Amino acid sequence: xxxxxxxxxxxxxxxxxxxxxxxxxxxxxxxxxxxxxxxxxxxxxxxxxxxxxxxxxxxxxxxxxxxxxxxxxxxxxxxxxxxxxxxxxxxxxxxxxxxxxxxxxxxxxxxxxxxxxxxxxxxxxxxxxxxxxxxxxxxxxxxxxxxxxxxxxxxxxxxxxxxxxxxxxxxxxxxxxxxxxxxxxxxxxxxxxxxxxxxxxxxxxxxxxxxxxxxxxxxxxxxxxxxxxxxxxxxxxxxxxxxxxxxxxxxxxxxxxxxxxxxxxxxxxxxxxxxxxxxxxxxxxxxxxxxxxxxxxxxxxxxxxxxxxxxxxxxxxxxxxxxxxxxxxxxxxxxxxxxxxxxxxxxxxxxxxxxxxxxxxxxxxxxxxxxxxxxxxxxxxxxxxxxxxxxxxxxxxxxxxxxxxxxxxxxxxxxxxxxxxxxxxxxxxxxxxxxxxxxxxxxxxxxxxxxxxxxxxxxxxxxxxxxxxxxxxxxxxxxxxxxxxxxxxxxxxxxxxxxxxxxxxxxxxxxxxxxxxxxxxxxxxxxxxxxxxxxxxxxxxxxxxxxxxxxxxxxxxxxxxxxxxxxxxxxxxxxxxxxxxxxxxxxxxxxxxxxxx
Amino acid sequence: xxxxxxxxxxxxxxxxxxxxxxxxxxxxxxxxxxxxxxxxxxxxxxxxxxxxxxxxxxxxxxxxxxxxxxxxxxxxxxxxxxxxxxxxxxxxxxxxxxxxxxxxxxxxxxxxxxxxxxxxx
Numbered sequence: 001x002x003x004x005x006x007x008x009x010x011x012x013x014x015x016x017x018x019x020x021x022x023x024x025x026x027x028x029x030x031x032x033x034x035x036x037x038x039x040x041x042x043x044x045x046x047x048x049x050x051x052x053x054x055x056x057x058x059x060x061x062x063x064x065x066x067x068x069x070x071x072x073x074x075x076x077x078x079x080x081x082x083x084x085x086x087x088x089x090x091x092x093x094x095x096x097x098x099x100x101x102x103x104x105x106x107x108x109x110x111x112x113x114x115x116x117x118x119x120x121x122x123x124x125x126x127x128x129x130x131x132x133x134x135x136x137x138x139x140x141x142x143x144x145x146x147x148x149x150x151x152x153x154x155x156x157x158x159x160x161x162x163x164x165x166x167x168x169x170x171x172x173x174x175x176x177x178x179x180x181x182x183x184x185x186x187x188x189x190x191x192x193x194x195x196x197x198x199x200x201x202x203x204x205x206x207x208x209x210x211x212x213x214x215x216x217x218x219x220x221x222x223x224x225x226x227x228x229x230x231x232x233x234x235x236x237x238x239x240x241x242x243x244x245x246x247x248x249x250x251x252x253x254x255x256x257x258x259x260x261x262x263x264x265x266x267x268x269x270x271x272x273x274x275x276x277x278x279x280x281x282x283x284x285x286x287x288x289x290x291x292x293x294x295x296x297x298x299x300x301x302x303x304x305x306x307x308x309x310x311x312x313x314x315x316x317x318x319x320x321x322x323x324x325x326x327x328x329x330x331x332x333x334x335x336x337x338x339x340x341x342x343x344x345x346x347x348x349x350x351x352x353x354x355x356x357x358x359x360x361x362x363x364x365x366x367x368x369x370x371x372x373x374x375x376x377x378x379x380x381x382x383x384x385x386x387x388x389x390x391x392x393x394x395x396x397x398x399x400x401x402x403x404x405x406x407x408x409x410x411x412x413x414x415x416x417x418x419x420x421x422x423x424x425x426x427x428x429x430x431x432x433x434x435x436x437x438x439x440x441x442x443x444x445x446x447x448x449x450x451x452x453x454x455x456x457x458x459x460x461x462x463x464x465x466x467x468x469x470x471x472x473x474x475x476x477x478x479x480x481x482x483x484x485x486x487x488x489x490x491x492x493x494x495x496x497x498x499x500x501x502x503x504x505x506x507x508x509x510x511x512x513x514x515x516x517x518x519x520x521x522x523x524x525x526x527x528x529x530x531x532x533x534x535x536x537x538x539x540x541x542x543x544x545x546x547x548x549x550x551x552x553x554x555x556x557x558x559x560x561x562x563x564x565x566x567x568x569x570x571x572x573x574x575x576x577x578x579x580x581x582x583x584x585x586x587x588x589x590x591x592x593x594x595x596x597x
Numbered sequence: 598x599x600x601x602x603x604x605x606x607x608x609x610x611x612x613x614x615x616x617x618x619x620x621x622x623x624x625x626x627x628x629x630x631x632x633x634x635x636x637x638x639x640x641x642x643x644x645x646x647x648x649x650x651x652x653x654x655x656x657x658x659x660x661x662x663x664x665x666x667x668x669x670x671x672x673x674x675x676x677x678x679x680x681x682x683x684x685x686x687x688x689x690x691x692x693x694x695x696x697x698x699x700x701x702x703x704x705x706x707x708x709x710x711x712x713x714x715x716x717x718x
Contacts, residue, residue, distance in 0.1 A: 003651040005643070005660035007618055040647060061619045062659035085630050086662035125619060135605070136612035144602040257608075258599045266600040 004042040006083060009059040011124065013048025013210050014203075014242055016055035020072075024056050027075040032083075041083055047211015047246075049124035050365030051111055054094065059106055059124075066106040067092040111362045114381050116343065118351045119167070119204075119327040120367045123211030128246050131253040134214040140259050142333030146222050147267040155226040155333075156182055162337035163349030164329070168194055168285070168322030169400065169426045169502070171348075171415040174329075177319060180309035181227040184317035189229040191220050191271070192313060192320040194290060195236035195243070198282040199398030200449060202429035204353040204365055205323035209236065209243035212327065213250035217260065217273060219326030222333060224271040227319050231272050235290050238277040247275055282453035286501045287320045289455070300457045301501035322427075324353055344370035348414030352425065358394075358432035359386045368413075375409040378432055389434040392533075393517065397426025399446040400506030402513025403439065422513040424506070438535035439518040440525055444472040446510040450503065461504030464495035468511060478538040480526035489515060530597070537581040540596045546571035548593035555585035555594060614656030623657040624703055629674035631665030637672035638691070645692035646675075649699050658703065671714050677702050688714035 010016075010025040025045060032038040049057050054068035058078070065088055067078065074092060081087045093102040094109050103109050117123075126133035134140075146155050160175030181189065193216060197205040208216060220232050236244055251273055254260035262270045276294050283289045284299040291313045293299035312318025328350060332340045341349045348370040354377060356363050361383030368377060374394060378384070385391050393403040402423035404411075411417050415425050433442065451465040468491050471484050492508030499505045515522060524530045531539040544555075544564075549571040556564040556572060563579040566572030574585075574594075586594045599605050617623075626646060630639050643662070650658055668674060671688030677698065678684045685708055687698060694712060701707045 003614070003647055003656060004618070005647055009619075040643065062625075062661060064619075084635075084662065085664045086627075087664050126616065130615075132608070132612040133616055135609050136614075136616045138609070140605055141609070144605050148602050256598075259605075265602055265605060267602075 002039075004040060005062075006041045007061040008041060008043045008083075009046050009061065009124070010043060011047075011049050011055060011057040012045040012128075012242075013052065013055075013124075013207060014240075015048060015052025016057055017242070019052075019055040019069075021056035023072055024058065024070050024075065027072045028058075028079065031075050031079045035079055035084065037079065037083055044127045045129070046126060047123045047128045048207035048365065050120065050207065050367075051109075051362070052365075053363045057124075063088075063104075064106045065104050066094055066109060068094050110383065111364065111366070111381055114372075114376060115367050116351050116369050117367045118331055118340075118343075119208060119215075119324045119353055120211070120365065121331070122215060123207055126212065128211055128213055129249050131214060131250065131257060131259075134212070138334055139214055139330070140218055142330035143218050143221050143225075143259070144265060146225060146333050147265060147269055152182060152226045152228060155222060158332065158337045159226070159329075162332045162340045163344070163347075164325065164332065164340070165348060165415060166322060167324035167328070167352065167428070169397070169424070171425055174321060174325055177309065177321070178223060178226045180307065181229075181317050181319040184310055186228050186317070188231075188316045189227055190313045190316055190318040191224040191227065191229040191232035192287075192291070192294075192308075192318055193220055193232070193234040193236075193326055194285060194287065194320055194322045195234055195240070196278050196280075196285040196290060197237065197240075197323070197427065198280070198285050198453075199400070199427045199429045201357040201431055202355045202398060202427045204355055204428060206240050206243050207365055208323050208327045208353075209240065210246055213243075213246045214254065215327040215330055216247075216323055217250055217254055219321075219329030220273060221260065221264070221271055222329050223319055223321065223326065225269055227317070229319070230270055231274070233274050233276050233294055233313070235276045235278055235284070235294060237280045239280050244275060244277060251275070281455070282449075283455045283501070283503050286503060289501065290320070291318065300455045301503075303500060324428075345412060345414045347416055352413070352428055354428045354430045356382050356430050356432070358430070359389065359434040359437075360384070360432050361386055370414045371412040373410045374404060374413055377413070377430065378409070382432065385432070385434050389436065392433045392435050392437055393439065393442075395423075395431040395433065395442065395446070395510070396429070397424040397506075397509075398429040398431075399449045400424060400502070400509055401426045401429075402509045403433070403442065403517065404513075405517045422509070422516050424509070436533055436535070438476075438531050438533040439514040439521045440472065440475055440531075441533075441535045443510045443514045444469065444476055447472055447507070450507040454503065454507070458498075458500035458504060460495045460498040461500065461507065464491055464499070464504070465507050467491060468495070468508065472511070475522065475525045476531075476536045476538065478525070478529050478536070480522075482526055484526060485515065485519070485522055534596050540581055541576050542574050542579055542581060542585065542594060542596050544572050544574055545593050545595060548591045550591055550593070552590070554588045554590070558584045558588045560584065614654065617656040618659060620657070623659060623680070625659045625661060625676075625678040626703070627676040627678070628660070628662050629664075629666065629672055630662040631669075631672075633665050633669035634672045634674065639673045641692045642673045642675065642690055642695065645695040646699075649695050653699070653704075655703075668714070674714070679703075679706060682706070684717040685713060686715040686717070687712040 058067040288302040551569040
């Protein structure tokens with residue numbers, strides 16, 4: 001056994017890889033050889049730490065020092081200072097956004113301090129391509145416990161007791177789902193993992209697959225044992241090449257060790273897992289469409305019932321859960337359902353991973369206990385709004401969810417409270433918007449997405465999303481009429497109630513939620529022909545405030561259509577009939593003399 | 598090949614040594630690695646410590662390094678911090694002293710008095 005006095009963890013998640021972590025890793029390895037430390041210090045490539053904005057991230061143990069935005073030029077200093085002399089390289093530490101204080105330790109950074117990591121427990125701490133590192137952190141122990149000391153019925157009961165609900169969007173109790181599939185007659189059944197993550201901005205499933213693929217395999221195996229399946233599929237989108245690669249490595253290593261395949265751990269239980277690469281259609285995240293796609297058919301949903309638990313993949317009883325759901329399962333069996341259920345609210349147990357994006361100081365992945373308030377997520381973990389702007393709304397649940405305004409930020413977050421507010425948990429995407437976001441434009445953005453992703457099978461979704469998008473476009477262009485609001489509300493209600501699958505049933509949510517909380521913005525667009533946030537260019541006029549204008553001429557020089565004229569050192573003017581509202585003049589003006597509205 | 602849950606347990610015990618260092622607990626050994634320390638042979642002492650730990654399969658011990666603390670003539674300085682006990686500084690440590698410090702102090706908690714230069718709270 002070779003012992004290393006220090007471990008240098010270099011993040012190998014997709015976020016950090018794109019900011020150059022591979023080169024950093026090579027540089028560190030080379031530098032260690034050069035300084036003859038390669039026998040004492042080990043370099044480990046890990047999965048995502050969730051703080052992708054700060055990447056490439058390097059953590060040095062045993063101290064747990066957190067270095068961010070490390071560049072190749074920093075490597076030699078990092079090695080000679082930290083690893084030889086034991087001195088922290090101050091300038092590479094994380095700086096707290098408000099206090100500018102340097103925070104050396106991983107655990108003390110506000111972004112991580114409020115988090116409670118269950119699904120992400122190993123992400124960023126282990127090398128995902130070495131099964132031994134997963135096993136060292138009690139990996140496959142939950143499976144061993146389930147296989148040797150519990151009957152499949154007891155496993156289902158334990159799941160019910162844990163209160164775990166589906167993390168992919170719907171929030172259906174996982175134990176109940178397993179119970180249905182377990183009751184269906186065999187012998188052939190399937191266990192399926194939905195890794196067709198498609199919400200704009202959400203990337204927790206990718207991070208789990210990249211950073212801790214074995215936790216998903218273990219969760220699936222426990223599920224397979226519970227329902228009596230001997231084969232499974234992981235449906236993962238082909239745009240996630242790193243996740244697919246690490247899954248393949250994980251499956252091969254688990255098979256080699258006898259943790260996957262025939263007669264697992266000598267218990268007589270057998271199960272094989274396959275990977276199916278999807279082409280990235282959003283609708284394939286819907287379970288019946290996903291199964292159609294695995295079968296080689298066009299990815300379109302089918303009416304339920306029959307539910308997958310009765311007639312699923314290849315008409316056999318199947319159980320389908322999402323990546324994050326499966327990643328929670330081993331913990332339930334390792335520590336017991338009661339321990340798991342001790343976190344969270346009455347009807348939503350455990351933790352949830354949120355992908356924080358938008359106008360926040362700290363963006364990334366955050367796993368928090370259910371019941372935490374949105375305010376804590378946005379202002380404590382997310383560090384508040386960028387550039388000291390004012391918070392306006394947060395879109396939760398991606399294109400299927402809704403927006404939540406300031407007055408509801410203190411609501412405890414769980415499945416039911418979000419639905420009551422007109423949003424939904426969804427996969428956990430959080431897009432934060434500030435005062436410069438136009439809510440009509442936001443609704444149009446999400447509708448544009450769902451309309452493009454609509455598979456076209458059922459009329460309400462195919463036609464409804466198209467018409468709603470047209471109306472929103474009309475309002476943004478300044479051609480809205482007062483009846484448009486009632487039409488949107490009626491259409492939205494019809495699509496919600498009559499569409500075939502979840503995609504259509506939730507597509508109107510962004511419109512209905514913005515109408516609920518920001519109706520005045522719609523009215524301003526329609527009645528006053530104004531966009532209060534200054535986003536919809538058709539409703540804007542650029543003006544020069546004569547008192548502020550020094551007549552420097554910078555705006556006139558940058559204007560691409562020659563719409564600005566004026567004498568030197570005299571206030572300039574904009575010819576609104578020529579102006580194309582490109583915004584170049586505003587960017588150029590040093591005196592805040594140009595306003596839009 | 599894992600043929601039983603016991604096999605898994607054995608593999609886990611072996612594997613713990615791979616990641617134990619990241620848990621951040623247990624005894625800490627600090628070696629003075631300033632220019633003075635290195636000149637006095639800190640690298641050799643460090644190698645001896647790591648070798649000794651490997652031999653004894655002691656994966657839960659953290660070995661860190663520090664810069665010059667001003668007592669250059671007493672280098673190589675090695676500090677041992679056992680959780681909840683005083684920080685003991687040994688001076689003029691030679692690679693051949695390492696084994697004694699390990700068995701007596703790190704493992705059994707008996708301070709090697711003849712090498713001690715300071716005791717800090």
